[in-house]
Amino acid sequence: MEAKYDFLQVPQPKSTDEPPVLYPKLVSNGTVTFRELAGRIAESSTFKEGTILGVQEELEKWMLYYLAHGYRVELGTIGAATATLKADRTVYKEEGIHAQSIRFDKVKIQVSKGFSRRCQGDLVRAPLAFKFGASSSELNEEARFGLLQQYLKEHTFISRTSYGELTGLLKTKAWSDLNRWVKEGRLVTRGRAPHKVYLLAT
Numbered sequence: 562m563e564a565k566y567d568f569l570q571v572p573q574p575k576s577t578d579e580p581p582v583l584y585p586k587l588v589s590n591g592t593v594t595f596r597e598l599a600g601r602i603a604e605s606s607t608f609k610e611g612t613i614l615g616v617q618e619e620l621e622k623w624m625l626y627y628l629a630h631g632y633r634v635e636l637g638t639i640g641a642a643t644a645t646l647k648a649d650r651t652v653y654k655e656e657g658i659h660a661q662s663i664r665f666d667k668v669k670i671q672v673s674k675g676f677s678r679r680c681q682g683d684l685v686r687a688p689l690a691f692k693f694g695a696s697s698s699e700l701n702e703e704a705r706f707g708l709l710q711q712y713l714k715e716h717t718f719i720s721r722t723s724y725g726e727l728t729g730l731l732k733t734k735a736w737s738d739l740n741r742w743v744k745e746g747r748l749v750t751r752g753r754a755p756h757k758v759y760l761l762a763t
Contacts, residue, residue, distance in 0.1 A: 565590070565687035588687045591712060591723035596756075628668060640672040700728065705738060706747070710761065718751065718758040 568583040599613040624634050628644040635641045647666035652658050700708070705728050712719055712727055719727070725735040739759050742748040748759045 563683045563685045566684050567687045589726050591727050639676050642670045644668050713761045718760045720758050
């Protein structure tokens with residue numbers, strides 16, 4: 562499976578006469594859920610999918626424990642996670658704010674250079690329907706279903722969120738498309754919200 566790319570324009574001052582500078586950016590093929598990853602691992606190893614999902618839950622629990630106690634947590638050779646803090650108001654002097662006004666904010670994951678270097682794949686220019694400038698309103702229903710079919714041939718199933726990313730549709734419209742195709746017998750569902758996924762009907 563190839564990764565698609567398109568070009569975006571670097572913001573420039575309106576006063577400049579220089580031609581616009583473009584930079585390449587990956588076009589999302591959707592989101593791969595952890596459950597899908599677990600299924601792939603189970604297919605290619607001796608681990609059972611339930612075991613992998615159980616390890617993920619334990620990993621999440623203990624990561625949160627150590628992050629909340631001020632540790633930096635490594636994720637194998639992928640990278641490391643650290644917690645950041647936030648003050649409830651602007652701080653001008655250390656004495657002017659108490660611990661009650663400092664709280665945990667976000668968790669950031671810094672990917673290692675080695676992992677980044679290993680992320681290599683085949684690239685192709687994105688077709689018109691996938692380009693950043695293409696509006697979902699330009700795609701009729703059959704064109705959107707065609708994109709969905711192409712996606713499902715490679716990924717087996719899709720979530721509502723991933724379908725929205727694929728077509729650029731907002732949540733309500735994405736639900737409308739998917740549920741209509743289920744009623745028409747084109748798609749079938751597995752699971753329940755918020756973990757419901759859609760598959761091509763056989």
